[in-house]
Amino acid sequence: MGISDFADSLARRVEGVGASVSEALFEPVIRLGVTGLSRAGKTVFITSLVANLLDRGRMPALSGAAQIRAAFLQPQPDDTVPRFDYESHLAALTGPAPHWPEGTRAISELRLSFRVAPSGFLGGVRGMRTVHLDIVDYPGEWLLDLGLMDKTFAQWSEGALSRLASRPRGDDYLARLAAADLGAPFGEPAAKALAEPFTAHLQAAREAGFSDCSPGRFLLPGEMAGSPVLTFAPIPPGDYPRGSLGREMERRFDAYKREVVRPFFRDHFARIDRQVVLVDVLGAIHAGPAALEDLRQSMAGILAAFRPGTAGFLAGLLGARRVEKILFAATKADHLHHSQHARLTAITEALLREARDRADFAGAKTQAMAIAALRATTEETLTHDGRDLPAVRGRLLDGRNAALYPGELPADPAQLLAPARGGAQHWLDEDYAIMGFAPAAVQLRPGDGPPHIRLDRAAEFLIGDKL
Numbered sequence: 001m002g003i004s005d006f007a008d009s010l011a012r013r014v015e016g017v018g019a020s021v022s023e024a025l026f027e028p029v030i031r032l033g034v035t036g037l038s039r040a041g042k043t044v045f046i047t048s049l050v051a052n053l054l055d056r057g058r059m060p061a062l063s064g065a066a067q068i069r070a071a072f073l074q075p076q077p078d079d080t081v082p083r084f085d086y087e088s089h090l091a092a093l094t095g096p097a098p099h100w101p102e103g104t105r106a107i108s109e110l111r112l113s114f115r116v117a118p119s120g121f122l123g124g125v126r127g128m129r130t131v132h133l134d135i136v137d138y139p140g141e142w143l144l145d146l147g148l149m150d151k152t153f154a155q156w157s158e159g160a161l162s163r164l165a166s167r168p169r170g171d172d173y174l175a176r177l178a179a180a181d182l183g184a185p186f187g188e189p190a191a192k193a194l195a196e197p198f199t200a201h202l203q204a205a206r207e208a209g210f211s212d213c214s215p216g217r218f219l220l221p222g223e224m225a226g227s228p229v230l231t232f233a234p235i236p237p238g239d240y241p242r243g244s245l246g247r248e249m250e251r252r253f254d255a256y257k258r259e260v261v262r263p264f265f266r267d268h269f270a271r272i273d274r275q276v277v278l279v280d281v282l283g284a285i286h287a288g289p290a291a292l293e294d295l296r297q298s299m300a301g302i303l304a305a306f307r308p309g310t311a312g313f314l315a316g317l318l319g320a321r322r323v324e325k326i327l328f329a330a331t332k333a334d335h336l337h338h339s340q341h342a343r344l345t346a347i348t349e350a351l352l353r354e355a356r357d358r359a360d361f362a363g364a365k366t367q368a369m370a371i372a373a374l375r376a377t378t379e380e381t382l383t384h385d386g387r388d389l390p391a392v393r394g395r396l397l398d399g400r401n402a403a404l405y406p407g408e409l410p411a412d413p414a415q416l417l418a419p420a421r422g423g424a425q426h427w428l429d430e431d432y433a434i435m436g437f438a439p440a441a442v443q444l445r446p447g448d449g450p451p452h453i454r455l456d457r458a459a460e461f462l463i464g465d466k467l
């Protein structure tokens with residue numbers, strides 16, 4: 001354990017003591033982390049979850065709901081973290097011209113508090129309780145950076161360079177690299193001349209559907225855009241002289257780990273009690289076998305963060321603290337007729353199985369389910385060539401109304417996962433279609449939140465025991 005590991009874990013322990021004292025004496029706080037790769041559905045999930053926790057008419061499976069006397073938003077406890085812009089996102093989704101919210105690029109947080117009436121035998125003895133739910137939205141890409149922590153610059157470079165040739169715009173970068181003089185004295189323009197095409201390549205790879213595009217902040221730089229910690233790139237091994245471009249690249253990689261990755265894990269990740277990992281499984285299936293395989297590998301990388309044994313530095317940060325529950329939710333299930341939801345869940349479980357089997361997440365309870373945070377479709381049966389097809393209908397982004405039969409998911413997940421792993425170019429039997437549906441215009445009855453699929457079950461798993 002290095003000095004900084006030690007200082008981190010000491011700080012955590014002191015904070016941990018404070019937290020447990022105040023929890024015992026005052027008001028319990030649940031920190032719920034919401035993550036997933038870009039476009040997985042984090043913003044829509046949090047917005048709909050909060051709306052449905054404020055108005056619980058559509059939350060029958062949330063067992064503690066009857067005990068909640070009031071739910072209200074409060075200022076969050078962390079002054080330096082941006083607030084999750086709940087009101088704007090909700091207005092986008094449920095306003096007069098419903099549309100999906102903008103993509104978000106950084107961490108944000110929201111506090112929802114409940115006044116809970118006592119229940120059961122001891123009910124009369126105890127008074128009302130207050131429970132705080134702090135919801136933290138952060139990009140899954142940041143978790144992938146955990147994989148960098150135990151790597152040297154040379155090891156990281158080797159892996160990154162080996163992926164470049166077969167990925168979009170990798171050639172551009174390799175050509176620039178070949179032209180660079182890595183042993184020459186360092187200058188910022190020379191560093192930028194490599195970092196820019198490397199970043200452009202990561203961006204292009206992500207747009208092409210690749211998920212493991214780390215370093216994560218290169219894609220989501222936020223206020224760090226253009227700073228030296230984000231201006232480096234992988235280079236071949238070599239004995240670069242002091243003060244050279246090659247040496248500075250290595251120094252910046254180390255600074256990235258120290259100044260970017262470590263603080264995120266220490267200040268945010270290490271404080272999470274419950275976690276939901278959103279996965280756009282349907283989107284990946286639609287994009288084809290390569291995208292599904294890439295998603296599987298990226299999820300394995302993301303889940304490594306929940307097995308602290310795998311990364312020495314995390315173990316030091318977390319101490320005895322653990323995430324207690326992890327929900328893996330396949331999002332956007334409203335693209336499928338409900339008769340296929342169980343298959344989507346099975347595929348999600350199989351997709352994560354390898355990562356899950358390697359460890360039991362240090363005792364955390366896990367569950368997989370298929371959900372739609374905001375249901376944009378209704379179900380109907382289409383008849384085609386004398387066959388009944390279970391379909392969904394919704395409003396497309398251009399305003400037209402359309403019914404979609406997305407194809408039948410296989411009962412055996414291996415029928416998708418095995419060819420994906422084997423490097424297949426296309427699915428054999430079916431094409432799996434997805435349409436870009438817009439959120440449906442809804443008239444909410446008083447007391448009802450926005451329509452969803454199984455969001456109440458997700459909430460029950462994540463926080464039901466605390467209400």
Ligand SMILES: Nc1nc2c(ncn2[C@@H]2O[C@H](COP(=O)(O)OP(=O)(O)OP(=O)(O)O)[C@@H](O)[C@H]2O)c(=O)[nH]1
Nearest residue numbers: 038039040041042043044100103104332372373374
């Ligand atoms: N039909 C349907 N589409 C959804 C649902 N949730 C998300 N989507 C779609 O997925 C897109 C991305 O959702 P977001 O919630 O913005 O995803 P995100 O993970 O916050 O994305 P970033 O902030 O860019 O990382 C939306 O624009 C919708 O097109 C859902 O419940 N149903």
Ligand SMILES: [Mg+2]
Nearest residue numbers: 042043103104
């Ligand atoms: Mg978002």
